[in-house]
Amino acid sequence: MFYQDFQKVLAFFLVGGIADYCDGLVARWLNVKSSLGKELDSIADMVTFGVLPGAILYMLLVLGMGGSTNSFELMAAPGFILSAFAGLRLAKFNIDTRQAEDFIGLSTPSCTIFVVGLMLIYQANSHDLSGFVINNYFLYAVIVVFSYLLVSEIPMVSFKFKGLKWKGNERRIIFILMALILLVLFKEVAFSLFIIVYVLFSLIDNFIGVRKAPGQVVEDR
16 A cells, blocks of 8 residues: 555654644643553554554665565565564553653654655655665664664653743754754755754763763663
């Protein structure tokens, strides 16, 4: 149904992402909370932010091998390794009480945005990078690096806003403005580029935090 139909994939990703963001708002508005709802939310996230990026990576790998699903299915199958790590990430998140403020490890939506960005770069041949993003060695490296980031112990900035004020939301507002600037300058490349900047910022922020407070457990910040 969605074989190389990237516009439909993007549309379903946007619908799933908006639904994922709004369900929490609606739950807080109705003041309802349950363990069942939490698990159902993770199941929905596994489809949008687990199966989807794995399927996109699978298709990009197939395209990099000449576009034949019959001959290269086994070599493209590692794309779904990312899906498995996304599932592990979601399971860990449900039982981890340390992630009320910021994330520990890369969130599944951030990972999916990066992969969707690769899909958009290929589709639009943005900045003549379509050949690069379907290079098998590049994609295998993406799978390894992002699978690790999903389950890592690296603190990552959360984009959950605390009200509408500047105070307490400084980093989040700066990131949103940065994303808009990147979108204007780099178009399709902006999605993946923004996630790279986001990860690098989190790594630098984590390193500075360790240097400022030696012996402090960063994950407890």
